[in-house]
Amino acid sequence: MPERVFIEGGVPLRGEVTASGAKNSALPLMAASLLLPGELVLENVPGLRDVMTMRLLLEHLGVRCRGDNGTISLDASSADMWDAPYDLVKTMRASVLVLGPLVARFGHARVSQPGGCAIGARPINRHIKALEAMGAAVWLEHGYVVAQADRLKGAEIVFEAPTVTGTENIMMAAVLADGETTMINAAMEPEVADLAEALNAMGARVEGAGTGEIRVKGVSSLVPTTYSVMPDRIETGTYIAAAGITGGDVTILKCVPDHLKAVIERMEKAGIAVDKGKDWIRARGGGRTSAVDIITDPYPGFPTDMQAQFMALMTLSDGFSTVLETIFEQRFMHVPELCRMGADITLSERRAVIQGVESLSGAQVMATDLRASASLVLAGLGATEGVTEISRIYHLDRGYERLDEKLASLGGRIWRTGG
Numbered sequence: 577m578p579e580r581v582f583i584e585g586g587v588p589l590r591g592e593v594t595a596s597g598a599k600n601s602a603l604p605l606m607a608a609s610l611l612l613p614g615e616l617v618l619e620n621v622p623g624l625r626d627v628m629t630m631r632l633l634l635e636h637l638g639v640r641c642r643g644d645n646g647t648i649s650l651d652a653s654s655a656d657m658w659d660a661p662y663d664l665v666k667t668m669r670a671s672v673l674v675l676g677p678l679v680a681r682f683g684h685a686r687v688s689q690p691g692g693c694a695i696g697a698r699p700i701n702r703h704i705k706a707l708e709a710m711g712a713a714v715w716l717e718h719g720y721v722v723a724q725a726d727r728l729k730g731a732e733i734v735f736e737a738p739t740v741t742g743t744e745n746i747m748m749a750a751v752l753a754d755g756e757t758t759m760i761n762a763a764m765e766p767e768v769a770d771l772a773e774a775l776n777a778m779g780a781r782v783e784g785a786g787t788g789e790i791r792v793k794g795v796s797s798l799v800p801t802t803y804s805v806m807p808d809r810i811e812t813g814t815y816i817a818a819a820g821i822t823g824g825d826v827t828i829l830k831c832v833p834d835h836l837k838a839v840i841e842r843m844e845k846a847g848i849a850v851d852k853g854k855d856w857i858r859a860r861g862g863g864r865t866s867a868v869d870i871i872t873d874p875y876p877g878f879p880t881d882m883q884a885q886f887m888a889l890m891t892l893s894d895g896f897s898t899v900l901e902t903i904f905e906q907r908f909m910h911v912p913e914l915c916r917m918g919a920d921i922t923l924s925e926r927r928a929v930i931q932g933v934e935s936l937s938g939a940q941v942m943a944t945d946l947r948a949s950a951s952l953v954l955a956g957l958g959a960t961e962g963v964t965e966i967s968r969i970y971h972l973d974r975g976y977e978r979l980d981e982k983l984a985s986l987g988g989r990i991w992r993t994g995g
């Protein structure tokens with residue numbers, strides 16, 4: 577029988593949990609291994625399905641991958657393929673992150689055009705336009721994006737709107753380009769800065785990462801290095817929401833509070849007490865949470881990857897709250913599933929209105945995408961009667977390392993069957 581997670585809620589979570597390495601930093605960092613004919617060693621790599629998928633893709637491209645449980649060595653010295661096939665890319669859109677490195681290192685790339693996914697069409701037109709500005713010839717054939725360039729040239733690139741993997745793709749393409757590249761309206765997410773720091777450790781010359789303007793001076797080659805992946809800010813925010821929805825007291829260790837300013841501000845407004853140190857956050861839920869509105873925004877605004885989790889928290893709040901999802905066109909697949917548990921949510925376009933209810937009840941629900949599945953886990957923890965059974969749990973395992981085990985270590989009644 578396919579794996580399912582079961583949750584019997586109503587227990588205040590208590591104790592300490594350690595944040596894993598960030599999925600959305602580990603994936604571009606792994607792709608960066610294609611840029612150098614030598615070994616890139618990554619530490620604090622989270623044990624996730626998406627990391628395994630990226631590893632399979634890199635091995636297909638000829639990268640020698642060794643190690644596991646947190647530290648992996650990636651050696652692209654003998655990489656000789658530049659074709660990222662449909663059957664791998666279709667399972668993970670982040671595969672598009674090999675596009676820039678392949679063109680930069682080999683002058684060729686043939687990457688299956690990532691399809692849409694549950695949360696939206698997710699085109700890559702901005703990635704392509706930027707590569708063309710750097711002198712690449714890019715065309716589509718049989719569902720593949722094909723890119724060619726003898727050597728990419730530095731250029732000034734203005735993104736019509738921020739794109740996280742677009743910024744990362746072009747940063748990686750630019751580090752080996754001829755001349756200087758400036759990216760205007762670049763994504764400012766911490767994962768972009770993490771990638772820049774790793775590239776600079778390999779001998780690249782990237783400045784301004786983490787701001788909207790990034791400058792890259794091309795170099796002729798990079799050198800091997802060892803780099804530790806930054807902590808996962810979305811996993812951390814998910815545990816803050818778990819403390820809130822269960823009225824518990826949870827301390828998250830090895831995290832970066834500064835990466836969560838917008839999330840912490842909304843959590844405190846909802847009545848969750850948040851204390852923080854250099855690398856830890858303590859979140860304490862009180863009674864019923866207060867109704868709080870959120871608008872998702874590129875960093876440093878409220879992250880779209882925390883929207884579903886915050887909505888779960890608001891289903892039990894003391895009034896009306898609204899969620900405006902400005903980044904993706906249909907990131908509300910969790911709503912009908914939450915309503916099966918008794919939530920009162922109405923949708924119109926990109927806005928959800930949540931009327932807090934007295935209680936949620938356990939039900940059979942279905943995960944539809946990564947963050948939606950986290951939202952269902954949170955609702956299950958907050959449900960005070962019955963058991964919640966979540967199917968298609970592979971969505972959860974794409975982006976959370978042992979979430980059920982970590983929640984159980986905090987006293988949560990959560991277990992997994994099947995598989």
Ligand code: EPZ
Pocket residue numbers: 599600603669670696697698699700701702703704737738739740741742763880881903904905946947975
């Ligand atoms: C990254 O996706 C993250 N994934 C996503 O996390 C995250 O939700 C997203 O950034 C926004 O923060 C990784 O980093 C691997 P975008 P990405 O390009 O780069 C549109 C998770 O749950 N757009 O910043 O694909 C796009 O359709 C995942 O961990 C274009 O129109 O997101 C979207 O509406 C989900 N054309 C918006 O911009 C383009 O060429 C932002 O997309 C590129 C993007």
